[in-house]
Amino acid sequence: MRVVIAEDQALLREGIVALLSEHDIEVVAQVEDGPGLVRVIGGHKPDVAIVDVRLPPTFTDEGIRAAIEARERHPDVGILILSQYVEPAYTAELMAGGQGGIGYLLKERVGDVPGFLDALKRVAGGGTALDREVVAELVQTREAEPGDSALAVLSPREREVLELVAEGRTNAAIARSLVVTVGAVEKHIASIFGKLDVPGGDDDHRRVLAVLAFLRAGDG
Amino acid sequence: MRPDQAAIGWAGRADWDDVVVRQATASALLVFGCTTIWGLTGGGVFWPGWVAFGLALALGLVAALRWAWEQTPGLTRRLAVQGAVSIVVLTLEVGLWMGTGFGTPWPFWSALGYSVLLLAHWLVAVGWFRLHPEREQKLTRRVEELTRTRRGALDVEAAELRRIERDLHDGAQARLVALSMQLGRAEERLGGDQPELAAEFRRARDEASAVIGELRDLARGIAPPVLADRGLPAALEALGRRAPITVTVTADLDRRPAAVIETAAYFVAAEALTNAVKHGGGAPAHVIVDEAGGRLTVAVRDEGPGGAEADPGGGLEGLRARVEALDGTFSVASAPGAGTTVTAELPCA
Numbered sequence: 001m002r003v004v005i006a007e008d009q010a011l012l013r014e015g016i017v018a019l020l021s022e023h024d025i026e027v028v029a030q031v032e033d034g035p036g037l038v039r040v041i042g043g044h045k046p047d048v049a050i051v052d053v054r055l056p057p058t059f060t061d062e063g064i065r066a067a068i069e070a071r072e073r074h075p076d077v078g079i080l081i082l083s084q085y086v087e088p089a090y091t092a093e094l095m096a097g098g099q100g101g102i103g104y105l106l107k108e109r110v111g112d113v114p115g116f117l118d119a120l121k122r123v124a125g126g127g128t129a130l131d132r133e134v135v136a137e138l139v140q141t142r143e144a145e146p147g148d149s150a151l152a153v154l155s156p157r158e159r160e161v162l163e164l165v166a167e168g169r170t171n172a173a174i175a176r177s178l179v180v181t182v183g184a185v186e187k188h189i190a191s192i193f194g195k196l197d198v199p200g201g202d203d204d205h206r207r208v209l210a211v212l213a214f215l216r217a218g219d220g
Numbered sequence: 221m222r223p224d225q226a227a228i229g230w231a232g233r234a235d236w237d238d239v240v241v242r243q244a245t246a247s248a249l250l251v252f253g254c255t256t257i258w259g260l261t262g263g264g265v266f267w268p269g270w271v272a273f274g275l276a277l278a279l280g281l282v283a284a285l286r287w288a289w290e291q292t293p294g295l296t297r298r299l300a301v302q303g304a305v306s307i308v309v310l311t312l313e314v315g316l317w318m319g320t321g322f323g324t325p326w327p328f329w330s331a332l333g334y335s336v337l338l339l340a341h342w343l344v345a346v347g348w349f350r351l352h353p354e355r356e357q358k359l360t361r362r363v364e365e366l367t368r369t370r371r372g373a374l375d376v377e378a379a380e381l382r383r384i385e386r387d388l389h390d391g392a393q394a395r396l397v398a399l400s401m402q403l404g405r406a407e408e409r410l411g412g413d414q415p416e417l418a419a420e421f422r423r424a425r426d427e428a429s430a431v432i433g434e435l436r437d438l439a440r441g442i443a444p445p446v447l448a449d450r451g452l453p454a455a456l457e458a459l460g461r462r463a464p465i466t467v468t469v470t471a472d473l474d475r476r477p478a479a480v481i482e483t484a485a486y487f488v489a490a491e492a493l494t495n496a497v498k499h500g501g502g503a504p505a506h507v508i509v510d511e512a513g514g515r516l517t518v519a520v521r522d523e524g525p526g527g528a529e530a531d532p533g534g535g536l537e538g539l540r541a542r543v544e545a546l547d548g549t550f551s552v553a554s555a556p557g558a559g560t561t562v563t564a565e566l567p568c569a
Binding site: 009011012015016018019022054059060061084085087088089106107108110111112113114116137 | 386389390393394395396397398400401402403404405407408425428429432436439440445446448449450454457458461462
């Protein structure tokens with residue numbers, strides 16, 4: 001797997017580089033700002049870019065804007081956003097194109113090495129990896145007015161499954177978390193696809209579309 | 221404040237009109253009575269004329285003072301009062317002079333005296349202002365200075381808070397993230413051979429994560445990231461999306477207000493929405509932000525039952541202090557059945 005990193009904090013950037021090289025993941029470029037990110041994504045065509053939200057020169061949402069710009073030109077490159085805060089609106093913007101390969105994690109999740117590597121691989125493979133806090137915030141909002149939500153058609157159990165799908169968990173992991181069989185999870189997911197009118201096709205892509213429906217519901 | 225004063229002023233004028241009318245009526249009746257008595261007692265010298273003259277003077281005094289009191293407060297009003305009294309007294313004197321058989325024209329000297337006094341009053345007053353202009357100028361300067369420094373102090377405070385937030389982000393939070401990552405790598409290496417030690421590292425990492433979470437909440441309390449990143453309309457949109465009720469946001473700003481104003485407006489909307497969620501019974505709410513004539517208005521209206529009462533020491537009262545410290549105004553309208561509207565107006569020149 002080939003990775004580029006856009007992170008202005010040297011300590012964190014070097015830590016991630018060391019971590020990835022220990023696991024035979026090649027970091028092909030490191031940049032410190034938004035324009036640099038757009039450039040190296042174009043130049044190296046990596047599998048995935050790890051992007052900090054706050055980057056020079058503006059130190060606001062530079063990373064998000066640069067990632068969106070880069071994705072427009074190179075839709076196959078996965079984007080894993082690292083942020084110190086949860087902002088569901090940013091996730092929704094990143095996924096507005098209807099493509100997978102998007103992740104949004106709080107920075108401290110890097111400390112959970114297997115979890116972080118797993119998320120990175122999923123995003124590189126076109127899946128999603130939303131931080132559980134992003135998901136929790138969206139769910140908290142939606143549960144208070146289920147009648148207005150696109151997710152109102154789902155049963156409570158199906159919604160739970162969809163939340164875990166949004167976090168990027170596999171069916172086996174979801175089954176473990178909910179203490180049910182993998183078969184039951186598969187049935188729930190098929191039902192979610194049906195209720196949300198997710199068109200048929202590749203299962204991974206259908207999962208992305210279902211997550212997108214989930215994000216859109218959260219976006220009011 | 222101002223409408224009340226106007227109301228009192230208006231009532232005062234109405235009362236005064238009333239006094240003048242009653243006085244005039246009473247005077248007319250008296251003169252009529254005296255004339256009747258004079259007629260019944262067989263005429264002679266027309267003494268009721270003196271009664272009429274006296275009453276007319278009193279009426280004239282009241283009317284003149286009333287006119288004088290309507291002049292601009294300050295020197296103009298003082299001069300008007302003096303002039304009005306002088307004219308009434310002079311009229312009395314001329315009357316006396318005429319009534320006593322047109323002797324030496326002494327009222328002329330009185331008139332001259334009153335005029336000199338009036339002129340002296342004016343000269344002294346103007347001269348005093350000329351000699352002591354610094355007093356008024358000083359006060360004006362002081363008010364301007366206080367207004368400016370207060371805003372300045374609040375601007376500095378807001379900028380300082382955002383700097384702290386940035387320092388937290390780039391400093392403590394970043395180092396904790398790095399620490400958390402180092403702990404995670406150590407945990408991973410130990411995982412196979414020394415699971416107990418790995419579990420220790422895991423707990424240390426969880427602790428670091430908890431601290432990072434607390435710092436995150438602290439930073440959000442200073443200014444939500446989306447407000448700092450994208451400004452008030454975007455932050456209010458995000459706020460509305462997070463609320464568990466339907467919230468419409470109408471915010472159209474040509475430019476970004478000062479950080480201190482932006483933050484105050486944001487927290488007014490946030491607190492008002494919290495209240496709308498709590499007391500609005502799930503009814504929709506509307507956030508309207510508007511800028512006109514150097515004032516930024518933020519209004520949050522819910523379609524709930526209304527009838528909210530100000531809670532001393534509550535969130536809304538805290539916001540009132542914050543808004544008023546910025547030279548803004550803050551109001552809550554909550555008639556039963558008409559929903560609740562919280563409005564804050566802030567300077568944003």
